[in-house]
Amino acid sequence: SIQRVQATAVSTSNDYSLGNSLSENSFEVKGDIEKVFQYAADFSHIDRWDSGTTDAKLRESSKRGAFKVGDTVSLMTVLLGVKTVTVYQLLEMEGPNKAVFFGISRFHESTDVLTFTRKPGSEDIVQVNYTTKIELVRWYKYFQFFLGFLMGNLAQEAVEGLQEKLQQMQEQGKLVSEKASAAR
Structure with missing residues (x-):
């Protein structure tokens, strides 16, 4: 039987200093840490x-098997109703515990750090921490005070979307390890 684990954001913080927005969010989901x-x-x-994000495509140079360090993905993102291309590159991967991405668009640069740990005392509860640091570039950075709040909210909404998707996958049995699946 699949047990639903309440996945809630346990921490959110934002820094709106000139040119910067920092968003930190955490949640838990039941499943195999690898999956x-x-x-x-x-x-x-x-x-x-x-x-x-309305569209995501691996760049041609990245279409060789599993997603790996150095691979890039091109995203069509919408901010305040304006579509823009953001390109993310996977900088670091320490599976199954950490992934670091660098993103760039015409108005910002961002670093996204995802960490995954098993909840102490549990083999099947995964704690996900997602930190996003966004720096507005060029003249956009002068609007950081106004846009920082929006950027922080967008980052939090993205994490909530990830949390929802993982919860849905957990309910469908898609996050169960092969070992646990074979034991059923």
């Missing part, structure tokens, strides 16, 4: 859980 990591650390399907 949770594999899904969340592959930005090629971010459009399935981030409502601000």
Whole structure:
């Protein structure tokens, strides 16, 4: 039987200093840490859980097997009704515990860090921490005070979308390890 684990954001903070926005969010989901990591650390399907992303495509140079360090994904994102291309590159991957991405668009640069740990005392509860640091570039940085709040909210909405998608996958049995699946 699948037990539903309440997945709630346990921490959110924002820093709106000139040119910067920092958003930190955490939640828990029941599942195999490898499967949770594999899904969340592959930005090629971010459009399935981030409502601000309308399309995600692996770049040609990245279409060789599993998503790996150096791979890039091109996203069509919408901010204040304006569509813009954001390109993310996977900088670091320590499966199944950490993935670091760098993103760039015409108005911002961002670093996204996802960490995954087993909840102490539990083999099947995964704690997901998602930190996004966004720096507005060029003249956009002068609007950070106004846009920082919006950027923080968009980051939080994206994490909530990931949380929802992982919860849905957990309910469908897609986050169960092969070992646990064979034991049924």
